[in-house]
Amino acid sequence: MNGPATTIARTDARLARRLVAPTLTLILLVSLVPIVATGWEALHGHDLRLPWLGRPFVGLANFVEATGDQRAGSAVLHTAAFALVSVPLELALGLALALVMHTAVRGRAAIRVAALLPWAIPTVVAALVWRFMFDAQAGIVTSPLRAVGLVGESFDWFVHPLAAWVPIIGADVWKTTPFVAILLLAGLQTIDPALDEAAQIDGAGPIRRFITITLPLLGPALVVAAAFRTLDALRLFDLAYVLTGGGPGTSTEPLSLYAFIALMQRLRFGYGSALSVMVFLLTFVVALLWVRVLGRSVAGERA
Amino acid sequence: MNRLLLPCLLVVAAGAAACGGPGGPTRLTFSGSALGPEAEIVRRQLVRFGERHPGVQVELRVTPDAADQRHQLYVQWLNARVPDPDVLQLDVIWTAEFAAAGWILPLDSVAPDVNDFLPAALAASRWRGTQYAVPWFVDVGLLYWRTDLFSAPPSSLVELQHAARGVLDAGATRFGLVWQGARYEGLVTVFLEHLGAFGGAILDAQGRVVVDEPEAIRALTFMCDAVKADGFVPPSALTWQEEQVRFAFQNGDAAFMRNWPYAWALLQDGTESRVENRFAVAPFPAGENGRPTAALGGAELAVNAHSANPALAWELVTFLTAPEQMLERARLAAQLPARRSLYDTAALAEALPIPLDQVRQALDAAASRPVSPVYTEMSEILQVRLHRALTGQEPPEAALRAAAREIRTLLARSGLAAEGPVP
DSSP states (O other): OOOHHHHHHHHHHHHHHHHHHHHHHHHIIIIIHHHHHHHHHTTBOOBTTOGGGOOOBOTTHHHHHHHHOHHHHHHHHHHHHHHHHHHHHHHHHHHHHHHHHHHOOSSHHHHHHHHHHHHHSOHHHHHHHHHHHTOTTTOTTHHHHHHTTSSOTTOOGGGSTTTTHHHHHHHHHHHHHHHHHHHHHHHHHTSOHHHHHHHHHTTOOHHHHIIIIIHHHHHHHHHHHHHHHHHHHHTOOHHHHHHTTTOSTTTTOOHHHHHHIIIIISOBHHHHHHHHHHHHHHHHHHHHHHHHHHHHHHHHHHO | OHHHHHHHHHHHHHHHHHTOOTTSOEEEEEEEOOOTTHHHHHHHHHHHHHHHSTTEEEEEEEOOSSHHHHHHHHHHHHHTTOOOOSEEEEETTTHHHHHHTTOBOOOGGGOOOOTTBOHHHHHHTEETTEEOOEEEEEEEOEEEEETTTOSSOOSBHHHHHHHHHHHHHTTSOSEEEEOOOSSSHHHHHHHHHHHHHTTOOSBOTTSOBOTTSHHHHHHHHHHHHHHTTSOOSOGGGGGOOHHHHHHHHHTTOEEEEEEOTTHHHHHTOTTTOSOTTSEEEEOOOBOTTOOOOEEEEEEEEEEBTTOSOHHHHHHHHHHHTSHHHHHHHHHHHOOEESBGGGGGOHHHHHHOSSOHHHHHHHHHTEEOOOOOTTHHHHHHHHHHHHHHHHTTSSOHHHHHHHHHHHHHHHHHHTTOOOSSOOO
16 A cells, blocks of 8 residues: 555645645634634723723623624624625626626627726725715705605705615615626626527527526526625625714614724724624624535536 | 844834934924814924923824824823823813823822813813813804894794794795704714703713703703704704804805804805805803803813823923913914913904904803713713614604613723712
8 A cells, every 4th residue: 555656645745734834824823813812802801991990801791791782783683684685686786787798799898897897996985976976965866856856855865764774785786786797797608508509499488598597507606696795795894884874873883883883983892802703703604604505506506 | 033033123123212312302292183274383382392492302293183083093002001192182071081091190290270271171181180181272162143144142042943943934044053963972062062051961060870861851852853843953964064064054054053163264264155244153042941051172281191201291281281372373273272361361362263252152151071081982872872863763862861871881881880879
């Protein structure tokens, strides 16, 4: 058994480990260490502005406080609701856009560039633009609605707890649909056109072909896009921060924004870290779920 | 490893050398707001201080314009016990926090002569009976009113309400009254003025939370009605800060405006303003059982507890808070001096753009915000609850009950609860 081939393989493996070691160390330093440090901080009572209280170890007290904190609870709900509304919209619109880009014969490059443009704009800039668009006095969205009497004279998007979500979700959908579309376009291009032609010869109409051929074969790409978008949506921060600041009241405040406020404004490092850990766990669990779904959909395709 | 270590050590050594070895000039650092004309005034005054103290080199440490960012930076520095900046400009609402944390020096040992300072400003610069800072300049909430629409300022809240409603019904302006209603510190100052007008408070003299008492509920109900039922404050004001409020008044869209003194000079600028020479200021009027109340803002100077030169730092504070420096600030930045005696001088009347008698009335009505080490968090709790009530997500009573409960929990957690039961 111990032929020269296995010896070489073993030496190769050792070399490989050595070559990978620096990268692994770097990854540990930049991702694992901060996560562990945040987790450790979350177990302490630490308020930068109350140094006389010290930094005692408090176990899970911060997490217990968070479960009883109404604002944290509604922040979790806001985050989940945002993901549930924005991701399906982005997938549907992204799929439509991908199909257009896929079938377009002329001006393909131009269409792709135009479609990608919103994605290339920095989120904070996009958020400011959307804020102006929804301005109550002069916004180009509000003024026509007011002119036809759909909204009242004194209506203001940012004062209404539900309406304030419209610019946030609108901006997110506008900005990230191109990303979904590009991912799905790549998926579409891997589908063998012969399948479609064969179905056409068998007499299948375009809708039938889309449902029984394109959609199933696009499955893995759709799952990847959905996974990316969900994880991004769960970390929603900048749009809410710039557009509404989480208001009116805290009706559009996502969990990451609340964690930011606890950490950077209230300077409660212990409690803020606990909230950050919750954001991390939430995203982590959802990521695991998506990885399983992805594994199943790829396996399904191979079967 | 060694290849990395050496450059690091060199950098550290160079940094230490730059901080002035023995024999070099004594360095003193000052940190504060450098917004607009402030930067120029501070530079000028620091140079003058340097001329009087040969061998002392005073540096201006520039910090972010936004007050809460400066606050965050100070907290990080002082937590790390850095010796500079030696002298800090504090917002009036921070002094108690910094004093309780032991980050700034108590000034009792240098026995500052504080008799001349405005009482409300002085109250904000003390913590548990000890002086920790010296008032530098003050800000007061003012009610701007249109002299072309009315012959006199409203003498009560009911009168203000009727006057605002009257001009709206007559179609003279788009809005009756505009104030800062966005969810930020400004909203709390507006609420404080309504509270005073109804005889309420956030904390009582013993430090107990009284923001859920009937007076406070009446005050918030008045504000909510002003937006909703009576409609003389536009709902959009619930997204406005100082500048948006000023634009509304400046464009002639509002009959009344609640704002700070800085707006005066801008409103008098005829190239931008449509209300030039057509407005005046008064204190925010009283309602039932209350008194006219003007929220006090402004800045104080304090000495870093870890300063390497506390005596010299104290001299700089004394110099900057002297009458001449205050007058210069009033002339160049229109910031109100914190010294009472200056208000009797012709020099100040000449220096300030706002008529002195109108300012004095507001200063007499000045009320400071709660002096507490956890004020900023207390304020944040209030901001959220007030905003929820004003945007119709919660009735005023429920909002204030919740705010009071949360503030009591905060005080208990911080070890600051006043005597009395904490529910």
